[in-house]
Amino acid sequence: MLKQGKANRLAHDLTHRGVTAWLLSAALFAFYLALYFTEGFTGVARALGLPDKWTLYGLLYTLAILAGGVHVLRKYRHNRYQVVRTAVVMFVQVTLAFAVPQILKFFHQPEYYFSYLWPLKLEDLTPGIVFQLPLPYILYSFLAALLLAPALAALFGKRWYCSWVCGCGGLANTAGDPLRHLTSKSSAAWKFEKVAIHTVLAVCVTLTALLFVTWGLGSRHPRLSAFTYHFQSLYGLVVVAMLSGVIGVGLYPIGGTRVWCRNFCPMAALLGLVQKIGRYRITVKQNMCISCGLCSKYCEMGIDVRAYAQANTSFTRASCVGCGLCAEVCPRGVLRLENTATKAPQEFVLVRISGVR
């Protein structure tokens, strides 16, 4: 039952797909379409003394994460995992995703974003772009994407990136927090997710391979070059602009905060595959779940956590970004995020619990 009072009704409407939610969604769509496809914001940026519309966008994005982050820090202040994680995500956004590239530019260095890696950032493995950079940047681009990220994902799960570093996850877990429960928990949504996200990953890997081949062959195959060029622009339009920007954030008030991360992000897909064979898992305490459903409700990735918890099975789902909210909201402390390869000493109790001599 919702709380009495106008302000509460409005908040409820906004967070439960009411009229206000649809209006906000429409506004976000309009904002992103204008940002990507018009130069409307360039003037605004100049007026504010910023070099271009993307810097303005970065500033707004950072402010959203900071404001939302303060709210989240307060809301979950009793939970150290949430406090540390939120503080890190806010810090990374302010530095690596905003200030550092501007500072680099000031010192006539490339405007490089250390917190975004291939395959999320296609440029990092686009030979025509990355090989223009000074050597340290080239090395970082390759090593971070191909070694560091998968290695950390194998040890700690993809959460190290998706909910500790990445700006998309950062926005979802801060400003997006009041909308996290909107993600669909249906099995149909899960089926769609599996097909969609792995398709994007396959397309992204194919495109990267094609970029290397085209670059290797040089100007000898103009038709291939033209094809690769068109492929790349199409990918930029559909995946980067439409799916990650317009739809990804535009749908926050309707489809929840991780529409992009869950269904389309190639980085999440890749690290998810690593996570499946890595050490990360959600450990379920045996016979303690009361099936209340809070964990499933507040999972922004649409994982039906309760299904595992009430069946007493610890689990690792590829999509889990390790935000830790299921463990936070669980009123019986059933769930814990762990990086462990060993089984907990629980089997013993299971045998006795069956209650048969």
Next chain:
Amino acid sequence: MRFLIIGNGVAGATAALTLRRREPDAAITLVGGESDFFFSRTALMYVYMDRLSRRDLEPYERQAWDRQAIRRVRGRVVDLDAANRTVRLASGDTLSYDRLLLATGSLPNRIPWPGLEAAREGVAHFVTLQDLAECERLTPSTREAVVVGGGLIGVELAECLVFHGKRVTFLVREPWYWPVALGGPESAMISQHLRRRGVDVRLEEEVAEVLTEPGGRVGGIRSNAGREYPCQMLGVTIGVHPAVEWLVGVTTPPACGRGILVRPDFATSLPGVWAAGDCAEIQLPGEVPLVEQIWYSARRQGELAARAMLGDPIEYRPPIFCNSAKFFEIEYTTVGMVMQAPADAEEFYCPVPGREASIRLVAYRGALIGCNLLGARWNHALFERWIAERRPLDYVVGHLGEAQFDVEFGRLDLSCIREAFRQHAQTRQSQPAGA
């Protein structure tokens, strides 16, 4: 084979799913008087506080029941004829069966306080979906509420009412809150927590009289201490009892005590009829009859009763007791025997400084028999294991770290507990106890 289950709570639903796993072709029917689909009663409070929708309470997707070919019937059963193997619904329909499971759960207790009959509106329980709807209906017209009964459901209801901005008075009959489970200092910590959250906790007070407004709405209560508490809503949460009233006067009533009497294999006194969950009273050889009224036991019993119905040799042995709860923000886990421990048992109690947390370990004849854990997360399974392995307290305190289940970075610092235990062990040596 036709299986019929009355009651679609956790006992009935688990039984139905267990039967289906074993019998792909049997006809399985689940009758529920309260809801179309099995839902989690344990989470009613979160619906009241707008954190879940009613639909979110359902632990399984709705299609699952069709996929499992479990027929659901909405209706209240009013007659049971074990000779002809039929039951009759309030609608007049009859259902026949080969094997029948009674899983009718429990109903809220009532006390006929003076003045209660005059109150036509404003008295609420908090057990069923219908109770929830009634609470929600009363909420907007309530400024002050009185919650009576110092158990777990009372605290949940109080939390909901505080959420909705009501002034809540919480009447506890006993000298401290929930003495069957909590020791004095633990309870004092909870009471203080509740008071900080705005609940007026009144110990050793109970309702002497219910006061009504002219229109029939509750206007307040007078307590045995002579105080008057105005309220527009009176939450009565003084425990539950097995739902057996409906069996009075049916064609063939099964033997009942406090609940429906069953043998350790869940068979009732009637042929072809079993009972499980909150409604069952299990007669264990050589022990006092057992009525378990928690989620975990209802679930376990539902599964075992289903297996008994299929002919498995079942002899119920309740496992080491374990329960959990949450008092506003304070999480609680208990394992084994704590307040029911023998008088000469050894107790180690340690509040954690600077946190609303505490740990109480109870040992008897040198071995752990139970614990009360508040304010931090623990893996109860390890404590169960230590009890089964008859571990001494020194061992348990030395291994506490393994049982910690707090979130990463948020582990409770155990050094103060270890230090307190060292001192405890020293005084124990000078004056041996519990041997």
